[in-house]
Amino acid sequence: MSACFTTLLEDILARPETLISQLSLIEKPSFTINTTPVNQCIHEQFEQQVTRTPQAIALQSPACQLTYQELNQRANRLARHLQTLGIQPEAKVGVLLDRSPELIITLLAVLKAGGCYVPIDTSYPPHRVQQILQDAEVTLLVTPSTFSPTQLTQYSDQNLGPTSTVQNLAYIIYTSGSTGQPKGVMIEHQALAAFCQSVIATYQFSNRDRVLQFSSIGFDAAVEEIYPCWLAGGTVVLRTDTMMATPAAFLKYCQDWQISVLDLPTAYWQQLIAMMATSRSQFPPTVRLVIIGGEKVNAASIALWFEQHQKPMLINTYGPTETTVVATGHTVVSTPDSDAPIGSPLPHVQTYVLDNHLNPVPPGVVGELYLGGNALARGYLNQPETTAAAFIPNPFGPGCLYKTGDLVRDRGTGNLQYLGRLDHQIKIRGFRVELGEVETALRKLKGIQSAAVIAQGEQTLKLIAYVVLQHNHHSLTPETLKQSLRQQLPSFMVPATIILLPKLPLTSNGKLDRQALPTVLPQPEQPKTQPRNNLEHQLLEIWQQSLGSTSIGIDDNFFDLGGIPSWPCK
Numbered sequence: 001m002s003a004c005f006t007t008l009l010e011d012i013l014a015r016p017e018t019l020i021s022q023l024s025l026i027e028k029p030s031f032t033i034n035t036t037p038v039n040q041c042i043h044e045q046f047e048q049q050v051t052r053t054p055q056a057i058a059l060q061s062p063a064c065q066l067t068y069q070e071l072n073q074r075a076n077r078l079a080r081h082l083q084t085l086g087i088q089p090e091a092k093v094g095v096l097l098d099r100s101p102e103l104i105i106t107l108l109a110v111l112k113a114g115g116c117y118v119p120i121d122t123s124y125p126p127h128r129v130q131q132i133l134q135d136a137e138v139t140l141l142v143t144p145s146t147f148s149p150t151q152l153t154q155y156s157d158q159n160l161g162p163t164s165t166v167q168n169l170a171y172i173i174y175t176s177g178s179t180g181q182p183k184g185v186m187i188e189h190q191a192l193a194a195f196c197q198s199v200i201a202t203y204q205f206s207n208r209d210r211v212l213q214f215s216s217i218g219f220d221a222a223v224e225e226i227y228p229c230w231l232a233g234g235t236v237v238l239r240t241d242t243m244m245a246t247p248a249a250f251l252k253y254c255q256d257w258q259i260s261v262l263d264l265p266t267a268y269w270q271q272l273i274a275m276m277a278t279s280r281s282q283f284p285p286t287v288r289l290v291i292i293g294g295e296k297v298n299a300a301s302i303a304l305w306f307e308q309h310q311k312p313m314l315i316n317t318y319g320p321t322e323t324t325v326v327a328t329g330h331t332v333v334s335t336p337d338s339d340a341p342i343g344s345p346l347p348h349v350q351t352y353v354l355d356n357h358l359n360p361v362p363p364g365v366v367g368e369l370y371l372g373g374n375a376l377a378r379g380y381l382n383q384p385e386t387t388a389a390a391f392i393p394n395p396f397g398p399g400c401l402y403k404t405g406d407l408v409r410d411r412g413t414g415n416l417q418y419l420g421r422l423d424h425q426i427k428i429r430g431f432r433v434e435l436g437e438v439e440t441a442l443r444k445l446k447g448i449q450s451a452a453v454i455a456q457g458e459q460t461l462k463l464i465a466y467v468v469l470q471h472n473h474h475s476l477t478p479e480t481l482k483q484s485l486r487q488q489l490p491s492f493m494v495p496a497t498i499i500l501l502p503k504l505p506l507t508s509n510g511k512l513d514r515q516a517l518p519t520v521l522p523q524p525e526q527p528k529t530q531p532r533n534n535l536e537h538q539l540l541e542i543w544q545q546s547l548g549s550t551s552i553g554i555d556d557n558f559f560d561l562g563g564i565p566s567w568p569c570k
Helices: 042-052 068-084 101-113 126-136 189-203 221-231 247-256 266-279 299-307 384-390 435-443 478-486 534-547
Strands: 057-061 064-067 092-095 116-119 140-142 169-175 183-188 210-213 235-238 261-265 289-293 313-318 328-331 349-354 367-373 391-393 400-410 416-421 425-428 431-434 448-456 462-469 497-500
Touching: 042 068, 042 101, 042 189, 042 221, 057 068, 057 101, 064 068, 068 101, 092 101, 092 126, 101 116, 101 235, 126 169, 126 183, 169 189, 183 189, 189 221, 210 221, 221 235, 221 261, 247 266, 261 266, 266 289, 266 299, 266 534, 349 400, 384 391, 384 400, 431 435, 435 448, 435 462, 435 478, 462 478, 478 497
Parallel strands: 057 235, 092 116, 092 140, 116 169, 210 235, 210 261, 261 289, 289 313, 462 497
Antiparallel strands: 057 064, 169 183, 313 328, 349 367, 367 400, 391 400, 400 416, 425 431, 448 462
16 A cells, blocks of 8 residues: 555544536537437546556646556545445445545545545535535545555455446535525436546547646536546646645646646636736646636636737636536637637537527527536436426427526527526636525524625626624624624635625515615725835736726735635635
């Protein structure tokens, strides 16, 4: 057993409660929907790659390097151990681990054992973790702990054979829910496999690629960074905390580790490009492809991108968690007049632009985007009514369509343009946020009478909360409310600004009038402290470009202004 496995995680508990009119099919003219049936699970396809290239490097980090054979053997041993603890098809395994080789081994082992993994970001507050564990009713929970390296040597390192079918669950990822309860999106093996096939072809993955594993395991972009790379025979490289200290450190890590593919949240990419433009930095020549997604891409960032001398291929992607990571993509070849398009569907996806009566709209007309194909989720765990409302029978053929709630239009070129949301769901720093969930969390705090939350900003969205206090709790302040929210919600869901109001504005029929909510702080803004030297001038310029604001002083807090952490998806 290698040294990097001596701290393999376990602390698996039997019960988590102990822990805190015309069909508008948008496609390229020569496009054909991939309806090839998927009959193998991802871990089975991985095992075939092991047979082809056993000594190739599958996983790399500063602490550990594993070949395909070594990774497979370690995952096999852990998978057998998981089976002795009751893991079988449809059994849910909570995974609460920091980014590490052990985390990646665990994900593969759960799939090999036949189970379904439930990834949980370790940065989530205990309340959020408990919500997920209780809703998922996990059979086992994997957390960091130290145990003897001989603990798993009793198990065979050979492949386990068939343990699940493509109709079984592979993973459940939790997203923000409008009712205040996170929603568990259930993804089956067949959807995951269909997605991987399309991504390998679309991104032209090969055994020469080295893909940076950047995202949090609780964010479905991690799926895109791991499995397609393996099935193509490439190497997954884990990022570190130190590489995120500065843009220069990030680019140096990419150079030193010969990264060829970056999969970045749009918000982080936009800040990185702004900082690179200021420092005149370049991507290392090893980087051949940059994939971005998570929110709209503004034209200003695209313009900065094309000012770079070393420009890898750039693909802007779009896809809800409910349709397995990515549904559409657009290769950016020039600066658009407005926001960059989200592109045309991947080979396994069908796109429909419909009106309120499910009638297709002509090119150029705004409609709601519906998605179909081989990669739709099974639905939401324990939420049949929400599932039925979001996954509707396909009026144009077999199967279901997913109602995205996103407004788009096809300008007649086959490329979809994203225009906004129908509801109160938004993207903050690449994370999906239901404003209703933030409002629910606020209303649950002691001393709160009512609350409303909106998103505000052009280049960088910020959450603004409006709160009415109960008459005997006027000592509460915006900062104390923020501190309380940080115990309940992930950091990206905590409002940047909280405004106390005597009452919320209502319409004539008694509903909240969001248009009447103030968009600026009621008190006058204090004069900004100006930079005193050249370094502060450079930093201020970077902040202004990143945050899309000129009203910034050197005493301001970057994160309070809506900036993302140095590594936005832990």
